[in-house]
Amino acid sequence: MKKMKFLTAGLIAAMMVPAAAQAQTREIRKDRQELREEQRDLRNAQRRGDRGDIREARRDVRDARQDLRESQRDWRRETRYQNYRAPFRYQQFRVGSTLRSNYYAPAYRPAWDSRWGVPRAGRNLTYVRHYNDLLLVKMRSGKVIRIYRNHFRWR
Incomplete structure (x- = not known):
């Protein structure tokens, strides 16, 4: 009985590793998309907006870039030494x-x-x-x- 529980737990853990990696790549993809949207908003603000709109759009772009960098860093940290x-x-x-x-x-x-x-x-x-x-x-x-x-x- 204990052996069966141990094998089941091992199988579940083995199946969860690829799922975690997929979730991280999905997060990176989402962060890239958000960065593109924020850059588009900045271009629109530079065309039609005032200084406050441009400043806010630049801040949003900077935050989106930082989120993307953090997601990429987390992904690298998780996959670099994993099971080589x-x-x-x-x-x-x-x-x-x-x-x-x-x-x-x-x-x-x-x-x-x-x-x-x-x-x-x-x-x-x-x-x-x-x-x-x-x-x-x-x-x-x-x-x-x-x-x-x-x-x-x-x-």
Whole structure:
């Protein structure tokens, strides 16, 4: 009997996590819509209103932006570290080691390398994220050329 209650509680909890995530994205969508409406009201006030109307419309836009930022921050806080599981365990690679192709699949290749303060990947080279490490890998052979350890620190 206790086992059945425990399993039922676990099943209910597992079903509630996606529902909470959907509610947060719905809230973000609603906040974006409110921001657009407030911006439209501000434009209308600037066309036809007096100073008081414009000031009030600007205040409403500022409040709507703040609500949107808070909703996005809450969503990121909830989903960032939630249940991250890579298809493989962490392994420290060395320069010269060879990766299997699933380690440098497109899902693990960051698109923008200039933001992280690393030089651009050359011809037939790509950057690959492996947990917090950033690896420079030859595309054809899978050979590791350079390693940036702890390049992605969790903030």
